[in-house]
Amino acid sequence: MIIPRNVRNWSLALATIGVVALSTHCARRPSSTVLGSGAEKVYVAPGTYDEFYAFMSGGFSGQVAVYGLPSGRMLKVIPVFSQNAENAYGYSEETKPMLETSYGFVPWDDAHHPKLSQTNGVADGRWLFINGNNTPRIARLDLSTFETDEIIEIPNAGGNHASPFITMNTEYAVASTRFSVPIPQTDVSITEYAQKFKGTISLVKIGPDGNMEIAFQILVPGLNYDLAHGGKGVSHGWAFFTSYNSEKANTLLEVNASKNDKDFIAAVNWKKAEEYVAQGKFKEWPARYRHNHMDASTQSAVSEVIDHVRVLDPAECPGVIYYIPTPKSPHGVDVDPSGEYIVAGGKLAAVIPVHSFSKMVAAIEAKQFDGELDGIPILKYDAVVAGEVQNPGLGPLHTEFDDNGFAYTSAFISSEIVKWKLGTWEVVDRIPTYYSIGHLLVPGGDTMKPWGKYVIALNKVTKDRYLPTGPELTQSAQLIDITGNKMELLLDFPTIGEPHYAQAIPADLITVNSKKFFELSANNHPWAVKSEVEAGVTRKGREVHVKMSTIRTHFMPDNIEGVKVGDTVYFHVTNLEQDWDVPHGFAVLGSGNSELLVMPGQTRTITWKPTQEGVFPFYCTDFCSALHQEMSGYVRVSGQSSNVQLSSNQRN
Amino acid sequence: MMRRILPLVLASSVTLAACGGSGKSNSSWSADKGTSAPATAVATPTAAPPAADGSKGVGPVDHVDIATLDNDALAASGKQLFTTKCSACHKLDERYIGPALAGVTTRRRPEWILNMMLNPEKMIVEDPTAKALLAEYLAPMANQSLARSEAESILAYFLEYDEEASEDSHDDDDDDASASTASSH
Numbered sequence: 001m002i003i004p005r006n007v008r009n010w011s012l013a014l015a016t017i018g019v020v021a022l023s024t025h026c027a028r029r030p031s032s033t034v035l036g037s038g039a040e041k042v043y044v045a046p047g048t049y050d051e052f053y054a055f056m057s058g059g060f061s062g063q064v065a066v067y068g069l070p071s072g073r074m075l076k077v078i079p080v081f082s083q084n085a086e087n088a089y090g091y092s093e094e095t096k097p098m099l100e101t102s103y104g105f106v107p108w109d110d111a112h113h114p115k116l117s118q119t120n121g122v123a124d125g126r127w128l129f130i131n132g133n134n135t136p137r138i139a140r141l142d143l144s145t146f147e148t149d150e151i152i153e154i155p156n157a158g159g160n161h162a163s164p165f166i167t168m169n170t171e172y173a174v175a176s177t178r179f180s181v182p183i184p185q186t187d188v189s190i191t192e193y194a195q196k197f198k199g200t201i202s203l204v205k206i207g208p209d210g211n212m213e214i215a216f217q218i219l220v221p222g223l224n225y226d227l228a229h230g231g232k233g234v235s236h237g238w239a240f241f242t243s244y245n246s247e248k249a250n251t252l253l254e255v256n257a258s259k260n261d262k263d264f265i266a267a268v269n270w271k272k273a274e275e276y277v278a279q280g281k282f283k284e285w286p287a288r289y290r291h292n293h294m295d296a297s298t299q300s301a302v303s304e305v306i307d308h309v310r311v312l313d314p315a316e317c318p319g320v321i322y323y324i325p326t327p328k329s330p331h332g333v334d335v336d337p338s339g340e341y342i343v344a345g346g347k348l349a350a351v352i353p354v355h356s357f358s359k360m361v362a363a364i365e366a367k368q369f370d371g372e373l374d375g376i377p378i379l380k381y382d383a384v385v386a387g388e389v390q391n392p393g394l395g396p397l398h399t400e401f402d403d404n405g406f407a408y409t410s411a412f413i414s415s416e417i418v419k420w421k422l423g424t425w426e427v428v429d430r431i432p433t434y435y436s437i438g439h440l441l442v443p444g445g446d447t448m449k450p451w452g453k454y455v456i457a458l459n460k461v462t463k464d465r466y467l468p469t470g471p472e473l474t475q476s477a478q479l480i481d482i483t484g485n486k487m488e489l490l491l492d493f494p495t496i497g498e499p500h501y502a503q504a505i506p507a508d509l510i511t512v513n514s515k516k517f518f519e520l521s522a523n524n525h526p527w528a529v530k531s532e533v534e535a536g537v538t539r540k541g542r543e544v545h546v547k548m549s550t551i552r553t554h555f556m557p558d559n560i561e562g563v564k565v566g567d568t569v570y571f572h573v574t575n576l577e578q579d580w581d582v583p584h585g586f587a588v589l590g591s592g593n594s595e596l597l598v599m600p601g602q603t604r605t606i607t608w609k610p611t612q613e614g615v616f617p618f619y620c621t622d623f624c625s626a627l628h629q630e631m632s633g634y635v636r637v638s639g640q641s642s643n644v645q646l647s648s649n650q651r652n
Numbered sequence: 653m654m655r656r657i658l659p660l661v662l663a664s665s666v667t668l669a670a671c672g673g674s675g676k677s678n679s680s681w682s683a684d685k686g687t688s689a690p691a692t693a694v695a696t697p698t699a700a701p702p703a704a705d706g707s708k709g710v711g712p713v714d715h716v717d718i719a720t721l722d723n724d725a726l727a728a729s730g731k732q733l734f735t736t737k738c739s740a741c742h743k744l745d746e747r748y749i750g751p752a753l754a755g756v757t758t759r760r761r762p763e764w765i766l767n768m769m770l771n772p773e774k775m776i777v778e779d780p781t782a783k784a785l786l787a788e789y790l791a792p793m794a795n796q797s798l799a800r801s802e803a804e805s806i807l808a809y810f811l812e813y814d815e816e817a818s819e820d821s822h823d824d825d826d827d828d829a830s831a832s833t834a835s836s837h
Contacts, residue, residue, distance in 0.1 A: 579795040
């Protein structure tokens with residue numbers, strides 16, 4: 001057993017941070033905590049299933065990674081905001097429209113916060129939503145196929161960070177501006193930030209089929225809106241957003257946006273906002289954004305341009321938004337299972353403030369205001385706060401809840417999880433994490449029905465926890481048992497990209513709907529072939545369309561002649577298999593495009609622009625049967641003046 | 653849940669499969685003929701498949717009354733399904749990826765044919781004839797996720813095809829026999 005030399009290294013690193021942190025870490029020897037019964041608790045025997053699915057943001061990979069818990073086994077990476085050459089997401093003609101934006105085709109984003117759909121405040125396993133932070137977007141993944149089904153762009157936004165937190169019946173997903181910008185966008189001096197920059201909070205309506213539509217935006221002062229959570233239970237109908245930079249600084253924010261003792265939580269009454277919209281109290285602003293969705297029938301994404309958005313001005317809509325003063329540059333805002341307590345992670349604060357929803361409502365009725373910001377009432381801190389968690393660790397960020405009335409807060413600077421009791425606000429346990437924890441997750445831990453059992457630390461830094469892999473190291477998750485009085489570290493496992501938020505759900509809620517293949521009979525792709533006799537080639541000017549089928553273990557057709565240099569060849573490949581786990585692949589020599597990976601019953605199209613004369617092989621890239629090596633073919637490419645007629649050898 | 657039940661079902665199917673008759677019959681296959689094909693006959697994987705097979709195979713189908721499949725409309729829908737789901741690998745009158753299927757209803761019991769369509773993964777592991785066919789053709793029979801009713805319509809198509817072929821007074825020499833002997837050439 002190799003014991004990492006992390007105690008010494010970490011102590012040195014912490015010396016600059018503070019004595020509190022140092023004592024926390026020196027007191028616990030990380031490597032010893034995993035030995036013994038921990039191994040049994042995470043052991044999932046070969047051939048058996050994990051108890052939970054965990055959906056983790058891929059951070060700067062732009063994707064979502066799916067893990068089993070408690071084993072920490074990675075099950076799948078679902079491409080969302082980034083092209084994925086492995087399965088042609090963002091390369092195939094059917095999926096390219098998913099990555100269209102008002103800025104054109106964008107092949108990457110920074111994905112932060114996966115959120116499972118909910119019914120009555122409980123995760124229901126239908127969909128997963130996740131935000132694109134850089135080019136503001138929200139994606140919806142279908143959890144019957146584990147594929148990205150829809151992406152909507154958020155106009156009038158910069159940095160879609162406080163997103164896509166949902167309301168308790170998946171009525172809405174929210175979005176907001178982490179970076180305020182001129183709205184509408186215009187060419188002004190950055191030094192005019194305080195006067196001319198604004199933020200928006202967007203309410204994205206989720207339809208019964210999951211389809212997203214921007215219902216309205218609320219124009220808000222130019223702060224940095226950071227994170228959010230929907231209300232639930234007693235606070236259903238509200239949503240809460242943290243903000244920082246109440247200083248309205250536009251440079252060196254680490255200093256200039258950290259001056260005020262308190263920033264704000266914005267409490268938004270979205271039901272009230274709905275009423276104003278119904279009364280027509282919105283302005284319809286010109287905008288330009290994309291709405292991309294997969295058509296299940298044609299198996300092809302469609303990208304629409306939308307040119308307007310409804311905007312509410314809080315000055316004309318009293319009661320829609322209030323600011324709750326909150327120390328200090330708050331990051332996470334988390335609502336307890338009852339909906340009564342609103343917990344802020346003040347990343348520079350010495351305490352964790354917990355606000356009371358019922359006190360907030362009473363304070364609003366009694367007009368206990370402490371001034372206003374750009375016309376938005378600021379509530380009195382003492383009139384709203386329910387309690388403060390003392391000594392919560394340094395740099396508290398995010399809080400999740402278990403099924404026994406406890407809360408778990410991540411503390412970034414002191415690298416620990418602090419467990420405390422709702423109501424008494426007393427800290428009852430703490431456990432170090434390795435290292436620099438950001439988000440954390442308890443299965444169901446931000447819903448009305450936490451399943452509890454584990455808390456997972458999602459760490460920013462791994463340093464010496466794994467075998468070194470050069471300058472770039474893996475990110476990590478740490479699984480911690482919370483069933484006893486003392487938290488117990490069970491397992492470290494690596495994650496892709498940077499794991500921001502994550503959500504977990506009992507496996508049964510997903511497996512019951514899991515699709516095994518696509519019904520060939522329901523495939524209405526215009527270039528699908530339902531049997532080999534439909535395969536063939538056609539020319540439309542300089543375009544050649546190859547309708548090709550795959551089944552173990554051949555392509556039809558597999559000899560194609562008459563393609564010319566300068567043509568664009570569309571390989572429309574339909575997988576005729578109708579069984580689970582029998583994808584076929586397709587790749588052609590010299591292609592400047594990705595391969596295709598075609599699921600059973602699916603049609604996928606990749607284009608190829610041959611630049612040289614010759615005969616070029618293509619083959620199946622996914623080992624499919626004993627004669628997989630035989631699953632191949634040739635395309636003959638002739639000169640532009642050649643007389644070779646387009647033909648193929650499909651059987652009729 | 654299914655994962656636990658399935659082995660039991662299969663175990664009982666294997667038992668049933670081992671109870672088939674051994675000869676070719678011109679009449680329709682009736683229920684168990686009682687005589688047993690000893691399980692040890694499975695042992696030699698390289699053995700050529702028997703020209704005619706009395707096994708019901710391994711799978712969900714224990715009994716089918718082929719009189720109910722004597723239906724033109726059913727056979728027509730079976731032909732259509734065969735084109736979309738099967739023809740990428742099977743032709744009727746020639747060896748392709750898999751065996752030629754003309755005459756299959758005279759070589760195999762209807763239950764075996766249905767089980768081969770509905771349960772190919774187990775058939776190629778547990779049924780001696782299916783194992784031998786895999787050894788010869790090397791491409792495993794694909795599971796096309798047919799419903800039993802769909803498989804029955806395809807069987808109706810095979811029955812009609814074979815019946816018409818015999819009415820054309822070709823006293824058929826077993827096609828599959830020639831296919832299977834091909835491997836020993």
